Amino acid sequence: SAVISQKPSRDICQRGTSLTIQCQVDSQVTMMFWYRQQPGQSLTLIATANQGSEATYESGFVIDKFPISRPNLTFSTLTVSNLSPEDSSIYLCSVWDPGLTDTQYFGPGTRLTVL
Amino acid sequence: AQKVTQAQTEISVVEKEDVTLDCVYETRDTTYYLFWYKQPPSGELVFLIRRNSFDEQNEISGRYSWNFQKSTSSFNFTITASQVVDSAVYFCALDSGGYNKLIFGAGTRLAVHP
Numbered sequence: 313s314a315v316i317s318q319k320p321s322r323d324i325c326q327r328g329t330s331l332t333i334q335c336q337v338d339s340q341v342t343m344m345f346w347y348r349q350q351p352g353q354s355l356t357l358i359a360t361a362n363q364g365s366e367a368t369y370e371s372g373f374v375i376d377k378f379p380i381s382r383p384n385l386t387f388s389t390l391t392v393s394n395l396s397p398e399d400s401s402i403y404l405c406s407v408w409d410p411g412l413t414d415t416q417y418f419g420p421g422t423r424l425t426v427l
Numbered sequence: 428a429q430k431v432t433q434a435q436t437e438i439s440v441v442e443k444e445d446v447t448l449d450c451v452y453e454t455r456d457t458t459y460y461l462f463w464y465k466q467p468p469s470g471e472l473v474f475l476i477r478r479n480s481f482d483e484q485n486e487i488s489g490r491y492s493w494n495f496q497k498s499t500s501s502f503n504f505t506i507t508a509s510q511v512v513d514s515a516v517y518f519c520a521l522d523s524g525g526y527n528k529l530i531f532g533a534g535t536r537l538a539v540h541p
Contacts, residue, residue, distance in 0.1 A: 313474075343527050354518065354531040355472075370528075402470065408527045415462070416522075416529060418472035 316419035335405030433532035450519030
Protein backbone atom coordinates (compact mmCIF):
# COMPACT_ATOMS: atom_id res chain seq x y z
CA SER A 313 0.00 0.00 0.00
CA ALA A 314 1.03 3.61 -0.53
CA VAL A 315 2.83 5.34 2.33
CA ILE A 316 1.59 8.86 2.94
CA SER A 317 3.21 11.57 5.01
CA GLN A 318 1.86 14.96 5.98
CA LYS A 319 3.53 18.11 7.27
CA PRO A 320 3.01 19.62 9.72
CA SER A 321 1.49 17.04 12.02
CA ARG A 322 -0.08 19.79 14.07
CA ASP A 323 -0.09 23.57 14.28
CA ILE A 324 -1.62 26.39 16.26
CA CYS A 325 -2.42 29.45 14.19
CA GLN A 326 -3.81 32.90 14.78
CA ARG A 327 -7.09 34.05 13.36
CA GLY A 328 -6.72 35.64 9.91
CA THR A 329 -3.53 33.82 8.95
CA SER A 330 -3.13 30.84 6.60
CA LEU A 331 -1.69 27.37 6.93
CA THR A 332 -0.31 25.24 4.11
CA ILE A 333 -0.34 21.48 4.60
CA GLN A 334 1.89 19.21 2.55
CA CYS A 335 1.10 15.66 1.49
CA GLN A 336 3.80 13.37 0.13
CA VAL A 337 3.25 9.86 -1.24
CA ASP A 338 6.00 7.29 -1.75
CA SER A 339 4.69 6.27 -5.17
CA GLN A 340 2.96 7.90 -8.10
CA VAL A 341 -0.80 7.98 -7.68
CA THR A 342 -3.49 9.19 -10.00
CA MET A 343 -5.96 10.46 -7.46
CA MET A 344 -5.32 12.47 -4.33
CA PHE A 345 -7.99 13.86 -2.03
CA TRP A 346 -8.26 16.20 0.91
CA TYR A 347 -10.69 15.56 3.77
CA ARG A 348 -11.61 17.51 6.88
CA GLN A 349 -12.54 16.04 10.23
CA GLN A 350 -14.01 18.60 12.60
CA PRO A 351 -13.69 17.90 16.34
CA GLY A 352 -15.65 14.81 17.31
CA GLN A 353 -17.12 14.55 13.83
CA SER A 354 -16.85 12.36 10.78
CA LEU A 355 -14.78 13.02 7.68
CA THR A 356 -15.93 15.25 4.85
CA LEU A 357 -14.35 15.45 1.42
CA ILE A 358 -13.04 18.91 0.60
CA ALA A 359 -11.70 18.38 -2.91
CA THR A 360 -9.98 16.13 -5.40
CA ALA A 361 -6.46 17.29 -6.24
CA ASN A 362 -5.92 16.85 -9.97
CA GLN A 363 -2.42 16.73 -11.39
CA GLY A 364 -1.91 19.43 -13.98
CA SER A 365 -5.29 21.07 -13.55
CA GLU A 366 -7.41 22.84 -10.96
CA ALA A 367 -8.79 20.92 -8.04
CA THR A 368 -12.40 19.81 -8.04
CA TYR A 369 -14.23 21.08 -4.96
CA GLU A 370 -17.20 19.55 -3.18
CA SER A 371 -20.29 21.50 -2.30
CA GLY A 372 -19.61 23.93 0.49
CA PHE A 373 -15.89 24.27 -0.21
CA VAL A 374 -14.36 26.97 -2.40
CA ILE A 375 -10.97 27.55 -3.95
CA ASP A 376 -10.46 30.95 -2.29
CA LYS A 377 -10.68 29.36 1.14
CA PHE A 378 -8.95 26.05 0.34
CA PRO A 379 -6.50 26.50 -2.54
CA ILE A 380 -4.88 23.25 -3.58
CA SER A 381 -1.81 22.50 -5.64
CA ARG A 382 -0.81 19.21 -7.29
CA PRO A 383 2.46 19.79 -9.10
CA ASN A 384 3.21 16.10 -9.69
CA LEU A 385 1.92 12.58 -9.06
CA THR A 386 3.43 12.26 -5.57
CA PHE A 387 2.79 15.61 -3.93
CA SER A 388 -0.04 17.99 -3.06
CA THR A 389 -0.63 20.96 -0.80
CA LEU A 390 -3.78 22.27 0.84
CA THR A 391 -3.87 25.83 2.13
CA VAL A 392 -6.51 26.88 4.62
CA SER A 393 -6.83 30.63 4.21
CA ASN A 394 -8.07 33.46 6.42
CA LEU A 395 -8.30 31.17 9.41
CA SER A 396 -11.09 31.33 11.94
CA PRO A 397 -11.70 29.13 15.00
CA GLU A 398 -14.26 27.18 12.95
CA ASP A 399 -11.39 25.90 10.81
CA SER A 400 -9.96 24.01 13.76
CA SER A 401 -10.00 20.44 12.48
CA ILE A 402 -7.89 17.53 11.38
CA TYR A 403 -7.05 17.72 7.69
CA LEU A 404 -6.28 14.41 6.00
CA CYS A 405 -4.73 13.64 2.68
CA SER A 406 -5.93 10.49 0.93
CA VAL A 407 -4.81 8.58 -2.13
CA TRP A 408 -6.43 5.93 -4.22
CA ASP A 409 -4.08 3.00 -4.71
CA PRO A 410 -5.19 0.90 -7.68
CA GLY A 411 -2.78 -1.87 -6.74
CA LEU A 412 -3.52 -5.10 -4.98
CA THR A 413 -6.08 -3.71 -2.57
CA ASP A 414 -7.55 -1.11 -4.97
CA THR A 415 -8.55 1.10 -2.12
CA GLN A 416 -8.05 4.44 -0.46
CA TYR A 417 -5.44 5.13 2.14
CA PHE A 418 -5.15 8.10 4.43
CA GLY A 419 -2.25 10.12 5.70
CA PRO A 420 -1.71 10.63 9.43
CA GLY A 421 -3.52 13.97 9.36
CA THR A 422 -2.68 17.54 10.33
CA ARG A 423 -4.32 18.80 13.50
CA LEU A 424 -5.01 22.53 13.20
CA THR A 425 -6.05 24.72 16.10
CA VAL A 426 -7.03 28.32 15.40
CA LEU A 427 -6.97 30.79 18.27
CA ALA B 428 -28.92 10.95 -2.38
CA GLN B 429 -26.05 8.98 -0.97
CA LYS B 430 -25.84 8.51 2.74
CA VAL B 431 -24.25 6.31 5.39
CA THR B 432 -25.88 5.83 8.77
CA GLN B 433 -24.11 4.44 11.80
CA ALA B 434 -26.83 4.59 14.39
CA GLN B 435 -24.67 3.44 17.30
CA THR B 436 -22.80 6.43 18.63
CA GLU B 437 -20.95 4.59 21.37
CA ILE B 438 -20.66 0.97 22.40
CA SER B 439 -19.05 -0.27 25.57
CA VAL B 440 -18.14 -3.93 26.07
CA VAL B 441 -15.99 -6.03 28.32
CA GLU B 442 -13.01 -7.83 26.88
CA LYS B 443 -13.77 -11.13 25.11
CA GLU B 444 -17.32 -10.11 24.30
CA ASP B 445 -18.43 -10.15 20.67
CA VAL B 446 -19.62 -6.83 19.29
CA THR B 447 -21.38 -5.84 16.07
CA LEU B 448 -21.17 -2.37 14.56
CA ASP B 449 -24.04 -1.50 12.26
CA CYS B 450 -23.82 0.37 8.96
CA VAL B 451 -26.75 1.20 6.70
CA TYR B 452 -26.19 2.94 3.38
CA GLU B 453 -28.29 4.67 0.75
CA THR B 454 -27.48 4.94 -2.93
CA ARG B 455 -29.20 4.67 -6.28
CA ASP B 456 -26.07 3.56 -8.08
CA THR B 457 -25.78 -0.12 -8.97
CA THR B 458 -22.01 0.04 -8.72
CA TYR B 459 -20.66 1.14 -5.38
CA TYR B 460 -18.05 0.25 -2.81
CA LEU B 461 -18.27 0.00 0.95
CA PHE B 462 -15.44 0.49 3.39
CA TRP B 463 -14.65 0.17 7.04
CA TYR B 464 -11.88 2.21 8.67
CA LYS B 465 -10.58 2.21 12.23
CA GLN B 466 -9.43 5.41 13.93
CA PRO B 467 -7.57 4.64 17.17
CA PRO B 468 -6.87 7.34 19.75
CA SER B 469 -3.67 8.23 17.90
CA GLY B 470 -5.86 9.61 15.12
CA GLU B 471 -4.69 7.86 11.99
CA LEU B 472 -7.26 6.18 9.77
CA VAL B 473 -6.59 2.48 9.29
CA PHE B 474 -8.13 0.69 6.32
CA LEU B 475 -9.95 -2.53 7.25
CA ILE B 476 -11.96 -3.67 4.24
CA ARG B 477 -13.36 -2.68 0.86
CA ARG B 478 -16.33 -4.49 -0.66
CA ASN B 479 -17.93 -3.91 -4.05
CA SER B 480 -21.66 -4.03 -4.67
CA PHE B 481 -21.46 -7.17 -6.78
CA ASP B 482 -19.84 -9.28 -4.12
CA GLU B 483 -22.19 -10.20 -1.30
CA GLN B 484 -19.98 -12.86 0.18
CA ASN B 485 -19.29 -12.37 3.82
CA GLU B 486 -15.67 -11.89 4.77
CA ILE B 487 -13.68 -13.05 7.75
CA SER B 488 -10.25 -11.82 8.70
CA GLY B 489 -9.06 -13.15 12.02
CA ARG B 490 -11.38 -11.83 14.71
CA TYR B 491 -13.07 -9.49 12.24
CA SER B 492 -16.00 -10.39 10.04
CA TRP B 493 -18.29 -8.43 7.76
CA ASN B 494 -21.87 -9.14 6.72
CA PHE B 495 -22.97 -7.45 3.50
CA GLN B 496 -26.69 -7.62 2.74
CA LYS B 497 -27.96 -5.67 -0.26
CA SER B 498 -31.56 -6.53 0.59
CA THR B 499 -31.31 -4.40 3.72
CA SER B 500 -28.57 -2.04 2.47
CA SER B 501 -26.39 -2.99 5.38
CA PHE B 502 -22.70 -3.72 5.81
CA ASN B 503 -22.21 -4.72 9.41
CA PHE B 504 -18.92 -5.37 11.15
CA THR B 505 -18.42 -7.90 13.93
CA ILE B 506 -15.45 -8.20 16.23
CA THR B 507 -15.24 -11.58 17.94
CA ALA B 508 -13.61 -11.88 21.36
CA SER B 509 -12.94 -8.16 21.60
CA GLN B 510 -9.69 -6.86 23.04
CA VAL B 511 -8.72 -3.56 24.65
CA VAL B 512 -6.69 -2.73 21.53
CA ASP B 513 -9.92 -2.72 19.56
CA SER B 514 -10.97 0.46 21.34
CA ALA B 515 -11.31 3.08 18.61
CA VAL B 516 -13.79 4.94 16.47
CA TYR B 517 -14.94 2.87 13.51
CA PHE B 518 -16.17 4.49 10.33
CA CYS B 519 -18.23 2.97 7.58
CA ALA B 520 -17.91 4.70 4.20
CA LEU B 521 -19.52 4.57 0.77
CA ASP B 522 -18.03 5.23 -2.66
CA SER B 523 -21.12 5.57 -4.81
CA GLY B 524 -20.49 5.11 -8.50
CA GLY B 525 -16.83 4.24 -8.12
CA TYR B 526 -15.53 7.80 -8.24
CA ASN B 527 -13.29 7.25 -5.22
CA LYS B 528 -15.07 9.98 -3.27
CA LEU B 529 -15.94 8.57 0.12
CA ILE B 530 -19.04 9.44 2.10
CA PHE B 531 -18.50 8.63 5.74
CA GLY B 532 -20.91 7.67 8.44
CA ALA B 533 -20.81 9.47 11.76
CA GLY B 534 -18.68 6.75 13.28
CA THR B 535 -19.15 4.41 16.23
CA ARG B 536 -16.90 4.77 19.25
CA LEU B 537 -16.07 1.36 20.69
CA ALA B 538 -14.69 1.08 24.19
CA VAL B 539 -13.42 -2.33 25.26
CA HIS B 540 -12.81 -2.60 28.99
CA PRO B 541 -10.56 -5.16 30.67
